[in-house]
Every structure is written in C-alpha cells, then in structure tokens.
Amino acid sequence: MKHFLLTRASLSSKPALAALALTTLALGACSQSDGDTRKEARExxxxxxxxxxxxxPIPVALNARTVAFETSEVRPQVTGVIQKVYFAQGTRVRAGQPLFQIDPSLYRAAVNQAQANLASARASAAAARLKADRYKPLADMEAVAKQDYTDALADARVADAAVAQYKATLDTARINLRYTTVPAPISGIIGRNLSTVGALVSASQTDALAVIQRSDPMYVDMQQSASELVALRRQLRTGGVTPGSTQVHLKLDDGSIYPLAGTVKFSEVTVDEDTGTVTLRAQFPNPDGLLLPGMFVTAQFDQANAPGxxxxxxxxxxxxxxxxxxxxxxxxxxxxxxxxxxxxxxxxxxxxxxxxxxxxxxxxxxxxxxxxxxxxxxxxxxxxxxxxxxxxxxxxxx
The missing domain is CATH 2.40.420.20 (conserved putative lor/sdh protein from methanococcus maripaludis s2 fold)
Known part of the structure; x- marks a missing residue:
C-alpha cells in the first residue's frame, strides 16, 4: 500500500512526468537513427x-612508304662527250635549267651541212620551176612536145620535194644540236652526279646522268589487306558502317607525328599477287622537306564510321x-x-x-x-x- 502511494505521488509530480516523456522521445529517435544507419550500411x-x-570512327593504321610526287631520270638524247656540268649536287633546280653540256661540234657541223643541202635544193627547185613555166606556153602552141612539158613539170615537183626533205633534215640537225645541252625536265631536288666531265654518253644508254625528285607535295603509298578492304566495302554496301574521313596522319619511324595532315587520293583496282594487299595513295604537303622519298611510316586515318x-x-x-x-x-x-x-x-x-x-x-x-x-x-x-x-x-x- 505504501509502494502504491509513492508511485501515484511520483506520477502526479509534473517535473517527473516531463522528464519521463523526454526520455521516451530520445530513445525512439536513437532507435530510428540506428535503423537508417543500418540501411545505409547495406547500400x-x-x-x-x-x-x-x-x-x-573506325581507325586503321597501315604500313606505308613515302614516294616522290614527281621523279625524272635525266638521260642524254644524243651521243657525245660531256664537256661541262652546270649544277651543284643536292640543290634545287628548275625545269629547263641546263644541267650538262655535251660536245656540240659534230652536231653543229651537221646543221651547217643540212643548211647547205637545203640551199642547193632550193636553187634546183627554182630552176626546175622556171623550166616548167617556159615549157607550158610552148606546149600549148605545140612548139615542143607535150611530153617534154610533162617531164619538166615533174622535175619541178621533185625539186620541191627535195627542198622539203632537206628542210626536215635541217630541223633534225638543229634539234640534235639543241640536245647537246641537257636541261632539267622538272623542278625539284637533283641528286648526285652520275656522269662526270669527260664521260662518253649515248642516247641508248640505260644509266641516268642524274635523278631529279619533286617532294612537295609528297605521296604516301599505304598497303591494306585485300580481305579487310573487301569486308569494309561489304559493310558500306549493307549500311553497317558509313564512309569515314579521307584525312590521314603520319607516324614517323621515330614515333613522332608528322604535323601536317594528308588526303587519300585513290585506291588501286588490283591486288598485289605477292603480298595480297591493295595500295592506297595519299598526298601530303611537305613545304619543309621533312618527308624524304623512300621513308617507312605508319598512316593513320578513320576509314569508316560505326553508327549506333x-x-x-x-x-x-x-x-x-x-x-x-x-x-x-x-x-x-x-x-x-x-x-x-x-x-x-x-x-x-x-x-x-x-x-x-x-x-x-x-x-x-x-x-x-x-x-x-x-x-x-x-x-x-x-x-x-x-x-x-x-x-x-x-x-x-x-
């Protein structure tokens, strides 16, 4: 009975009741916080x-080699002894610039002879024409036989033909004389001199006197497997991929990237029987001459695009x-x-x-x-x- 009275007394106390309520709320909050923490721990x-x-893009990297844009092997077109060399090896030459001088004496003499023969033929032709002109009225009056006039007219025409023939001979002699000076066929960098002063050269020789190469712009020939190219064309036809960019970048042999981009120009229509590859050619600007003909490089470009x-x-x-x-x-x-x-x-x-x-x-x-x-x-x-x-x-x- 005493315990019951004490409990009622304590509950009837307002401060004790407030403290009990606060304690209950705190315990509930702690329980909810622990639940949230356990949920976050599980996530x-x-x-x-x-x-x-x-x-x-579908990039490809192909083995490639640089090729000069233009290459010309300088060869003699007449026979003779080289008298002079007009160029410095390894320098830039322009088209038409004299490179070699072949002894012109025999060819100059041939020109003189052809000129004399032409002059003689022209004189003979003039005399033959005058004779035929004189025979024409006489033949009309039957003062001379018509056959004589016919023969005179034929002689005049033969003389005219001889003039044309000797004129052609003179043109040929002048051309051969001009060929004694060997010019540069193209502009570019000329290599080493393969024939020196005093060397006998001929129009039928197989060795070049020098080689000129134009390296700006520069071609790059890329080799791609024929099977890869066929597969790509099949995908392009079915719509699996779309055509890529024609812009090409070069990776040089030392691992550096060539700073200027090139453009794919065309693809060969035949497959190399020995390697089973197709050659694609790109063109690159080469203003500083960094690319040299014959260099091995790696060509990189986006050959196609894969949509979706x-x-x-x-x-x-x-x-x-x-x-x-x-x-x-x-x-x-x-x-x-x-x-x-x-x-x-x-x-x-x-x-x-x-x-x-x-x-x-x-x-x-x-x-x-x-x-x-x-x-x-x-x-x-x-x-x-x-x-x-x-x-x-x-x-x-x-």
Missing part, C-alpha cells in the same frame, strides 16, 4: 553514366575467365544487374560496345570493386560532387 554507393548512342555504338569508359568493362565482357548497370529496383556486352575494340579512352547496351542504361563506372549481382545501390551520377564510395560509418562519424 553500396556507386557512380553511373547514362548510355547514349553515337557514331564512332556506345562509348563506355574502359574501366567499366569487366572480363570473365573466358574473356566474356560484362558491365554492371543500375536496375529499375535500385539493385545491381550484370549485363554481358560485346566490346571488340577501343577508341581513345573508351571501349566501343556494339551489343548488350540500350539507350538510357545507367552503367556503373565507379564503385565496382566487390560489387555483385543484386546488391542494393545508392547510385549517383559519376559527375556528381558527392563522393562515391563513402562509407556509412564515415557519414555517421561526421
């Missing part, structure tokens, strides 16, 4: 990117033991979902995914370590300022 924080289709592909950060693509690629996406229920994908190549820092991804998929790119199928997620955009992967305990401690 894995991840960062995701939203999949969007794009047109991805997805660029996924390479770190998001994981591999099974058998090499199968897969990604983790945020499911509609907020849990991790594994998705097998086809990613056969890369582009810059991305993997190019052609199968297994749909537009709008939230692909997990951060927080993948230890992530399993069906795990509860707290997903934020990868570009979010919130620190992905922060532990629940760290959040509680703050």
């Amino acid at each position: 894995t924080q991840v960062g995701f990117v939203v999949a969007k289709p794009s047109t991805v 592909a997805y660029l996924i950060p390479q770190g998001a693509i994981q591999r099974d033991f058998d090499g199968t690629g897969y990604i983790m996406v945020v499911g509609n229920d907020g849990k991790a979902v594994r998705r097998n994908v086809t990613a056969e190549r890369t582009y810059k820092t991305y993997s190019v995914v052609t199968k297994g991804v749909q537009t709008g998929d939230k692909i997990i790119v951060q927080g993948l370590n230890g992530l399993r199928q069906g795990a509860a997620l707290k997903a934020v955009a990868a570009s979010s300022e919130e620190k992905v992967g922060a532990s629940a305990s760290a959040a509680k401690g703050s």
Whole structure:
C-alpha cells in the first residue's frame, strides 16, 4: 500500500512526468537513427553514366612508304662527250635549267651541212620551176612536145620535194644540236652526279646522268589487306558502317607525328599477287622537306564510321575467365544487374560496345570493386560532387 502511494505521488509530480516523456522521445529517435544507419550500411554507393548512342570512327593504321610526287631520270638524247656540268649536287633546280653540256661540234657541223643541202635544193627547185613555166606556153602552141612539158613539170615537183626533205633534215640537225645541252625536265631536288666531265654518253644508254625528285607535295603509298578492304566495302554496301574521313596522319619511324595532315587520293583496282594487299595513295604537303622519298611510316586515318555504338569508359568493362565482357548497370529496383556486352575494340579512352547496351542504361563506372549481382545501390551520377564510395560509418562519424 505504501509502494502504491509513492508511485501515484511520483506520477502526479509534473517535473517527473516531463522528464519521463523526454526520455521516451530520445530513445525512439536513437532507435530510428540506428535503423537508417543500418540501411545505409547495406547500400553500396556507386557512380553511373547514362548510355547514349553515337557514331564512332573506325581507325586503321597501315604500313606505308613515302614516294616522290614527281621523279625524272635525266638521260642524254644524243651521243657525245660531256664537256661541262652546270649544277651543284643536292640543290634545287628548275625545269629547263641546263644541267650538262655535251660536245656540240659534230652536231653543229651537221646543221651547217643540212643548211647547205637545203640551199642547193632550193636553187634546183627554182630552176626546175622556171623550166616548167617556159615549157607550158610552148606546149600549148605545140612548139615542143607535150611530153617534154610533162617531164619538166615533174622535175619541178621533185625539186620541191627535195627542198622539203632537206628542210626536215635541217630541223633534225638543229634539234640534235639543241640536245647537246641537257636541261632539267622538272623542278625539284637533283641528286648526285652520275656522269662526270669527260664521260662518253649515248642516247641508248640505260644509266641516268642524274635523278631529279619533286617532294612537295609528297605521296604516301599505304598497303591494306585485300580481305579487310573487301569486308569494309561489304559493310558500306549493307549500311553497317558509313564512309569515314579521307584525312590521314603520319607516324614517323621515330614515333613522332608528322604535323601536317594528308588526303587519300585513290585506291588501286588490283591486288598485289605477292603480298595480297591493295595500295592506297595519299598526298601530303611537305613545304619543309621533312618527308624524304623512300621513308617507312605508319598512316593513320578513320576509314569508316560505326553508327549506333556506345562509348563506355574502359574501366567499366569487366572480363570473365573466358574473356566474356560484362558491365554492371543500375536496375529499375535500385539493385545491381550484370549485363554481358560485346566490346571488340577501343577508341581513345573508351571501349566501343556494339551489343548488350540500350539507350538510357545507367552503367556503373565507379564503385565496382566487390560489387555483385543484386546488391542494393545508392547510385549517383559519376559527375556528381558527392563522393562515391563513402562509407556509412564515415557519414555517421561526421
């Protein structure tokens, strides 16, 4: 009875009742906070990117070799002894510039002889024409036989033909005399002198006197497998890919990149029987002469474009033991979902995914370590300022 009275007394006290209510509320709040903390601890924080289709270039790297834009082997067109050399080896020459002088004495004499023969033929032709002109009225009056006039007229025509013949001979002699000075056929850089002063050269020789090459612009011949080219053309025809850019970049033998871009000009229509490759030719500006004919280089260009592909950060693509690629996406229920994908190549820092991804998929790119199928997620955009992967305990401690 005494205990009952004390309890009623204590409950009837207002300060004691307020203290009891506050204690009850505090205990409830602590219980709710612990529940939220346990829920956050069960969720894995991840960062995701939203999949969007794009047109991805298909780059190729082909072995190539530089080829001079123009090449001319300087050869003699007449026979004789070289008297002078007018150029310095390794310098730039212009078209028409004299390079060699062959002894012209025999050819000058041939010109003089042809001139004399032509003068003689012209005199004979003039006399024959006068004779025929005199015989014509006499033949009309039958003062001379008509046959005599016919013979005189024929002699005049033969004399005219002889004039034309000797004139052609004189033109040939003058041309041969002009050929004793050997000019540069094209403008460019001339190489070493292959024939010196005093050397006997002839129009039928196989060796060149010198070689001139024009290297600005410069050609680059690229070799591509015929099977790859056929496969590409088949894809272009079926619409699997679209034509790429014709712009080409060069990687030099020392690993550096040539600063100027070139353009693909054409592709051969035949396949090399020995190598099974097709030659593609590109043209590059070469104002500083950095590219030299015969250099081995690597040509890089986007030969086609693949529409409807997805660029996924390479770190998001994981591999099974058998090499199968897969990604983790945020499911509609907020849990991790594994998705097998086809990613056969890369582009810059991305993997190019052609199968297994749909537009709008939230692909997990951060927080993948230890992530399993069906795990509860707290997903934020990868570009979010919130620190992905922060532990629940760290959040509680703050």
